[in-house]
Amino acid sequence: xxxxxxxxxxxxxxxxxxxxxxxxxxxxxxxxxxxxxxxxxxxxxxxxxxxxxxxxxxxxxxxxxxxxxxxxxxxxxxxxxxxxxxxxxxxxxxxxxxxxxxxxxxxxxxxxxxxxxxxxxxxxxxxxxxxxxxxxxxxxxxxxxxxxxxxxxxxxxxxxxxxxxxxxx
Numbered sequence: 001x002x003x004x005x006x007x008x009x010x011x012x013x014x015x016x017x018x019x020x021x022x023x024x025x026x027x028x029x030x031x032x033x034x035x036x037x038x039x040x041x042x043x044x045x046x047x048x049x050x051x052x053x054x055x056x057x058x059x060x061x062x063x064x065x066x067x068x069x070x071x072x073x074x075x076x077x078x079x080x081x082x083x084x085x086x087x088x089x090x091x092x093x094x095x096x097x098x099x100x101x102x103x104x105x106x107x108x109x110x111x112x113x114x115x116x117x118x119x120x121x122x123x124x125x126x127x128x129x130x131x132x133x134x135x136x137x138x139x140x141x142x143x144x145x146x147x148x149x150x151x152x153x154x155x156x157x158x159x160x161x162x163x164x165x166x167x168x169x
Contacts, residue, residue: 003037005060009053010035023052099165102158109155116144 010020010031017035021028024045033039041049050057 002040002061003035005062006031006049006053007035009055009060013053015053020049020052024048095165099162102161102165105158106155106162109151109158112147113151116147 010017015023017031018028021031024031026045030039034041046057046060050060053060
């Protein structure tokens with residue numbers, strides 16, 4: 001039983017006989033003899049084996065440990081399926097967020113254009129001799145100038161983005 005348990009647990013941990021021997025400061029042949037049942041480790045060595053294999057001594061001495069196929073083909077397939085579903089959900093969520101952002105961007109641009117049209121460029125009638133009005137008027141003028149030139153390109157880009165996202169769905 002002990003020999004079979006040492007071998008099964010060693011393999012389940014992905015260790016070779018040589019790697020286990022190095023960790024225990026013994027030669028590989030010693031590990032081989034333990035696994036073949038030709039010799040038995042003493043109590044101190046049994047404790048060292050248990051610590052190295054991260055397994056209780058009672059498990060080493062107890063019933064046979066069946067070599068587990070930790071990740072059999074079915075388990076791997078199930079895990080991959082879950083991962084694929086999660087990735088698909090993230091992709092869909094990302095598309096929805098981008099789609100909503102682009103629609104909101106188009107709406108904001110339309111609202112700002114409406115406000116600018118309703119205000120009929122008030123910065124031209126301001127008194128720039130007052131420092132506060134001059135700074136605000138210049139800042140508003142700069143905003144309006146940049147917005148009127150950049151917004152149409154952003155709006156067209158956002159609309160194309162909306163159409164492309166819709167088309168892929």
